[in-house]
Amino acid sequence: MKKIYLSLIAVIALLASSCGTTNLGNILGGVTGTSTDGTTTSTGSGLGNILSGVLGTLGSQSTVNSLLDLVIGQSKITQSQIVGTWAYSEPGCAFTSEKLLAQAGGAVAAGQIKEKLAPVYNKVGIKSSNTYFTFGSDNKFQAKIDGVPISGTYSLDESAGSIKFSATLFSITGYVTRTTNGMALTFESKKLLTVLQTVSSLSGNSTLQTIGNLSSEFSGLRVGFNLAQ
Numbered sequence: 001m002k003k004i005y006l007s008l009i010a011v012i013a014l015l016a017s018s019c020g021t022t023n024l025g026n027i028l029g030g031v032t033g034t035s036t037d038g039t040t041t042s043t044g045s046g047l048g049n050i051l052s053g054v055l056g057t058l059g060s061q062s063t064v065n066s067l068l069d070l071v072i073g074q075s076k077i078t079q080s081q082i083v084g085t086w087a088y089s090e091p092g093c094a095f096t097s098e099k100l101l102a103q104a105g106g107a108v109a110a111g112q113i114k115e116k117l118a119p120v121y122n123k124v125g126i127k128s129s130n131t132y133f134t135f136g137s138d139n140k141f142q143a144k145i146d147g148v149p150i151s152g153t154y155s156l157d158e159s160a161g162s163i164k165f166s167a168t169l170f171s172i173t174g175y176v177t178r179t180t181n182g183m184a185l186t187f188e189s190k191k192l193l194t195v196l197q198t199v200s201s202l203s204g205n206s207t208l209q210t211i212g213n214l215s216s217e218f219s220g221l222r223v224g225f226n227l228a229q
Contacts, residue, residue, distance in 0.1 A: 070110060071098050072186075072222065073161040075178040079137070082156065082163075082176060082183065086227035088131035091117035092184035093223050094177045100220035109218055117223060120210050124200050126225075133185065133227065141165065148199040169198055175222050186224035189215040 069075050072094050093113045095101040101109075121127075130147040135154065143150045152167030156176070163185070164173045172195060174187045187195070193211040200208065214223060 069178045070094050071101055072096055072175045072177055073159070074098070076158055077156075077161065077176050077178065077183065078158055079135075079156050082135045083137050084229055085132055085134040086182060086185075086229055087128045088126060088225050089128060089181065089228045090114060090226045091121060091223070092179070092186055092226035093117075093221060094175055094184055094186045095218075096220040096222065100218075103219070113214060113218065113221070113223060116210055116214065120208060124196060124208065131225065145195070145199045150199070170195055174224065179226050182226065182228035184224060184226050186222035189221060189223050192223055 070093065091114045093110055125146045131145050133141060133143040135141050139153050139155060141152060141154045150167050150169055152165060154163055154165050156163045161175050161177060162173055163176055165171065172187060172191055174185050177184045177186070186192075190212050193208055196208055196211065211223060214221060
């Protein structure tokens with residue numbers, strides 16, 4: 001039952017994006033149902049038909065699943081699956097719950113976040129050739145961010161999807177989620193900002209501040225890197 005509800009949430013997020021709004025309440029006006037957190041919402045009698053139509057348009061469950069993969073802890077990742085070297089491919093993002101994903105507008109929000117982060121990363125100099133993470137089976141990691149070498153230890157909480165890094169430059173908790181081409185490694189936006197300020201040699205960080213500002217625009221947001229092997 002929970003899986004069905006999660007799928008519905010993802011579809012509702014698509015409806016929100018197709019209507020050009022990030023206000024989920026504008027879409028839900030009038031149907032009743034119980035959410036995963038036990039709250040009751042009101043919905044319209046024709047919503048089932050609308051959802052069926054949208055699912056038919058999608059053509060498969062893969063698009064819905066890709067949206068749900070934006071939720072931390074939704075798709076479990078084991079330590080053996082992250083062992084290896086992962087290079088930066090593009091900005092990444094994740095949400096702390098399916099409810100917040102829907103409220104933010106789903107795919108629309110993810111696209112907006114990537115658009116805002118891409119020029120920031122470009123300004124800092126982050127690219128696939130100088131930003132990567134190598135995870136060992138012995139809980140040690142090596143990485144480069146903008147060419148700055150970092151090494152230390154890590155511990156992965158598979159059930160929560162969280163990963164804790166301990167290094168000389170910083171200690172920080174991140175989150176791993178699946179993506180179509182690999183995985184995303186994300187952090188609380190202000191903590192990522194601190195890390196980038198630490199490793200960046202730029203004078204002044206007015207551009208970097210964009211990362212910190214994202215936290216006020218999208219509740220429950222985590223930002224970072226999409227990685228591929």
